[in-house]
Amino acid sequence: MKIRFAAGVGDEITAIAEYIEKKRSGYGGYFLDDIREELDAIRQFPQMHQAIRRDYRRVSLKRWKHHLFYRLIDDQTILVVRVIHSARSPELWPQLNRPGNPGDQIS
Numbered sequence: 001m002k003i004r005f006a007a008g009v010g011d012e013i014t015a016i017a018e019y020i021e022k023k024r025s026g027y028g029g030y031f032l033d034d035i036r037e038e039l040d041a042i043r044q045f046p047q048m049h050q051a052i053r054r055d056y057r058r059v060s061l062k063r064w065k066h067h068l069f070y071r072l073i074d075d076q077t078i079l080v081v082r083v084i085h086s087a088r089s090p091e092l093w094p095q096l097n098r099p100g101n102p103g104d105q106i107s
Contacts, residue, residue, distance in 0.1 A: 001043045006081045013083050016066065034061055038068060046072055
């Protein structure tokens with residue numbers, strides 16, 4: 001399966017890793033490693049996480065207080081639509097109930 005990222009998601013991940021790295025040296029890399037591991041698991045078992053709305057799924061990262069949101073586009077493509085800290089308002093989560101969500105634009 002291919003993993004694609006919605007517009008801006010790569011920047012979100014980079015910003016989070018840089019913030020973590022500033023707080024504690026070396027930990028930004030650990031965060032990126034955990035993102036890669038989770039994406040590998042999703043690639044192998046794309047339906048392992050329960051759909052929360054429509055076909056969107058949420059992963060709570062194990063060592064971090066962050067959620068990764070994704071959806072299955074087709075049998076061969078996974079779209080990561082958001083990575084966000086769990087303390088952030090759910091209003092900032094992807095607008096999961098709207099068809100044609102602009103957050104689904106692939107970068």
